Amino acid sequence: MRLKLICCEVLFREMCACIARSRHVIDVEFLTKGLHDLGCMGMRTRIQERIDAVDPAHYDAILLGYALCGNGTAEITARQIPIVLLRAHDCIGVLMGGSDLYLRYVSDHQGVYFRSPGWLERGENLDQLSLEQTRRQSGVGYTREELIEKYGEDNGGYLWEQFTRYTKVYRELTYIRTGVEPDDSLEQQARQEAASRGWSFDVVNGSLRIFERLVNGDWDDDFLVVPPGWRVVATHDERIIEAREP
Numbered sequence: 001m002r003l004k005l006i007c008c009e010v011l012f013r014e015m016c017a018c019i020a021r022s023r024h025v026i027d028v029e030f031l032t033k034g035l036h037d038l039g040c041m042g043m044r045t046r047i048q049e050r051i052d053a054v055d056p057a058h059y060d061a062i063l064l065g066y067a068l069c070g071n072g073t074a075e076i077t078a079r080q081i082p083i084v085l086l087r088a089h090d091c092i093g094v095l096m097g098g099s100d101l102y103l104r105y106v107s108d109h110q111g112v113y114f115r116s117p118g119w120l121e122r123g124e125n126l127d128q129l130s131l132e133q134t135r136r137q138s139g140v141g142y143t144r145e146e147l148i149e150k151y152g153e154d155n156g157g158y159l160w161e162q163f164t165r166y167t168k169v170y171r172e173l174t175y176i177r178t179g180v181e182p183d184d185s186l187e188q189q190a191r192q193e194a195a196s197r198g199w200s201f202d203v204v205n206g207s208l209r210i211f212e213r214l215v216n217g218d219w220d221d222d223f224l225v226v227p228p229g230w231r232v233v234a235t236h237d238e239r240i241i242e243a244r245e246p
Contacts, residue, residue: 001025001217002058006050007065009033010118011091013180014211015065022215026063033122036069043072056080061225063214067091068241074234076226077246083226084219086210087240092116095176097207098222105204111171113199115190116206117181173199178206 005028007015012030019026029050035043047066054062061081066073067088076083088094092114093102106112173194175187187203194201210222219225226232226243233244 001060003027003061003063003215003217004054004059005029005063005065005215006031006047006054007063008035008069008091008118009122010116011065011211012122013117014095014178014208015215017180018208018211018215021212024215024217026215027059033118035072040071040074043069044074044076047073048076051076051083052079054081065211065214067094068234071234073232074241075231077231078226078228080228082228083232084214085224085226085232085241086214087222087224089240092176094210095178095206096204097209105174109172109174109202111169112202113170113173114176115173115193116176117178117186120186120189170197171199172202173197174202174204176206177203178208180208 002025005015005019005026007028007030009030010033015028019028031046031050035046038046047064051062056079059081062078062083064073064076064083064085067086067090068074069090073085086094088099093099095116096102096105173190175190177187181187191201212218213220214223224232224241224243230243230245233242234240235242
């Protein structure tokens with residue numbers, strides 16, 4: 001098969017490692033991780049635009065290196081060829097090897113925040129969204145003083161509380177070691193971040209098995225295959241997402 005992969009750059013190293021060993025011909029396009037800061041509507045629009053730009057005459061299917069991702073892929077529609085995406089809430093469970101492993105881990109580690117190679121090393125790309133664009137559209141990235149100057153004392157203070165609320169919820173940082181790291185520098189970076197926040201630190205070994213099956217065309221229950229003309233729908237149950245007719 002010839003496949004088109006549209007993927008979040010957070011998974012750059014992992015996906016490239018899997019593509020190199022795939023038995024299929026795969027053309028890949030990476031999108032900035034800044035899409036997550038645009039909210040579900042903004043993220044959905046950008047991904048759909050890239051899907052619509054794919055020439056269906058050249059490919060058998062479009063692969064998405066995305067899960068539900070905060071409803072960022074909900075309502076995305078396949079056009080003339082199928083779309084295949086990860087049946088998961090986000091990439092963290094996939095990086096850990098599956099939802100079962102993820103759920104068991106978080107049940108034993110309340111208030112855990114995750115880092116992976118891509119979440120640490122992928123900064124803003126000049127060819128995609130800039131930090132200033134993301135700030136203008138979401139408010140994320142401003143200091144408290146900048147928000148107050150922009151929105152006033154009450155509104156600015158409220159926005160700051162919302163944007164920094166996660167620092168009061170999380171107590172542990174866990175680094176997912178995926179096996180594609182060139183050395184231990186990213187793991188050490190995660191360790192230093194945990195120390196700077198006063199959080200405990202842990203390391204888990206991740207897995208590429210689900211990404212490998214995505215690019216190899218082994219699409220079982222870990223994936224959703226969306227037929228042409230159908231759309232992705234969030235189910236809010238254990239299925240997470242399903243394909244639905246127009």
